[in-house]
Amino acid sequence: xxxxxxxxxxxxxxxxxxxxxxxxxxxxxxxxxxxxxxxxxxxxxxxxxxxxxxxxxxxxxxxxxxxxxxxxxxxxxxxxxxxxxxxxxxxxxxxxxxxxxxxxxxxxxxxxxxxxxxxxxxxxxxxxxxxxxxxxxxxxxxxxxxxxxxxxxxxxxxxxxxxxxxxxxxxxxxxxxxxxxxxxxxxxxxxxxxxxxxxxxxxxxxxxxxxxxxxxxxxxxxxxxxxxxxxxxxxxxxxxxxxxxxxxxxxxxxxxxxxxxxxxxxxxxxxxxxxxxxxxxxxxxxxxxxxxxxxxxxxxxxxxxxxxxxxxxxxxxxxxxxxxxxxxxxxxxxxxxxxxxxxxxxxxxxxxxxxxxxxxxxxxxxxxxxxxx
DNA sequence: CTAGGGTTAG
Numbered sequence: 363x364x365x366x367x368x369x370x371x372x373x374x375x376x377x378x379x380x381x382x383x384x385x386x387x388x389x390x391x392x393x394x395x396x397x398x399x400x401x402x403x404x405x406x407x408x409x410x411x412x413x414x415x416x417x418x419x420x421x422x423x424x425x426x427x428x429x430x431x432x433x434x435x436x437x438x439x440x441x442x443x444x445x446x447x448x449x450x451x452x453x454x455x456x457x458x459x460x461x462x463x464x465x466x467x468x469x470x471x472x473x474x475x476x477x478x479x480x481x482x483x484x485x486x487x488x489x490x491x492x493x494x495x496x497x498x499x500x501x502x503x504x505x506x507x508x509x510x511x512x513x514x515x516x517x518x519x520x521x522x523x524x525x526x527x528x529x530x531x532x533x534x535x536x537x538x539x540x541x542x543x544x545x546x547x548x549x550x551x552x553x554x555x556x557x558x559x560x561x562x563x564x565x566x567x568x569x570x571x572x573x574x575x576x577x578x579x580x581x582x583x584x585x586x587x588x589x590x591x592x593x594x595x596x597x598x599x600x601x602x603x604x605x606x607x608x609x610x611x612x613x614x615x616x617x618x619x620x621x622x623x624x625x626x627x628x629x630x631x632x633x634x635x636x637x638x639x640x641x642x643x644x645x646x647x648x649x650x651x652x653x654x655x656x657x658x659x660x661x662x663x664x665x666x667x668x669x670x671x672x673x674x675x676x677x678x679x680x681x682x683x684x685x686x687x688x689x690x691x692x693x694x695x696x697x698x699x700x701x702x703x704x705x706x707x708x709x710x711x712x713x714x715x716x717x718x719x720x721x722x723x724x725x726x727x728x729x730x731x732x733x734x735x
Numbered sequence: 736c737t738a739g740g741g742t743t744a745g
Contacts, residue, residue: 421737423739424736424737424739425739426739427736427737428736429736430736431736459741460741461741464742465740467741467742468741468742495742496742498742499741499742499743500741500742501742502742502743503742503743504742506743530742531743533743535744536742536743537743538743539743539744542744565743566744567743568743569744570745571743571744573744574744574745602744603744606744
């Protein structure tokens, strides 16, 4: 509503015999003029509370609070609110500590706000904060998280010379990751080769990034070659390296090879984790083998790897597909015990299946559990 | 959020 219309309204209402009604109507008109939804109000109070909280130095060390707030605001697309609370941080003396500044740059990255990350990076000297390869790497990482991949290669080309920053292994690994993410796995391999001419040896992170990209693109042969190169360079495979390979084998329909690889990991002193077992169980799900999936689920438990959201999200619907609602129910119980959330639709499907099979007691128990969460 | 991680691979 235009302000003229508003004035006209006010003029009308001022002749109203009841002043109380006048006030209410005027307020409503003001609301129409500048609508503030209850969601916006919530955001405003969240921002206010965050600033007040971080005004206390003690709370500036609560990384999780920062991250949770930024991620929440990002999810709601309140980017100006994120800018608001992170800009506010520049008021504190902590900003002179590069560690603190790096955290803020990374937070911009998590909110996919690469330009703001760069703005802060550019301002560091004027904020009396030292700027080294670490904040440079944080900026690169923020661009990767923002999926602004061109910016990564651009900055990597320009900044080191301009700012006399020597790129290190983390810088190179971040560029490798950016190239893999954009689908240029070959260029990423080239960068790995180039590192060596800068006297920086590829490490396990470099290999893991590239291996994962090769396996994801079903370039199994090249991945195997890379694995050999890694061994030749005496870079020790860790659990993530093996997990990439497990996923690759499973994608290549080589489930039994994958199972063997898990056993081999144990022998090599690399303890399989959730991702390892999930990768293998996915193989058995893909070929419709519930019995083997059950066997490995048990092994997973025995190895002290708590099943996670991915495990339950995969196995419960699979058990339903196989009409094994008792097992699906058992898994739901485990999920509650493990404090892992399961989609309501999945729980509903299990409950419906139980009812169809006249297992009303179980169905009721299940619904009760679901409601508790 | 409520302990605490300066940057990279889920």
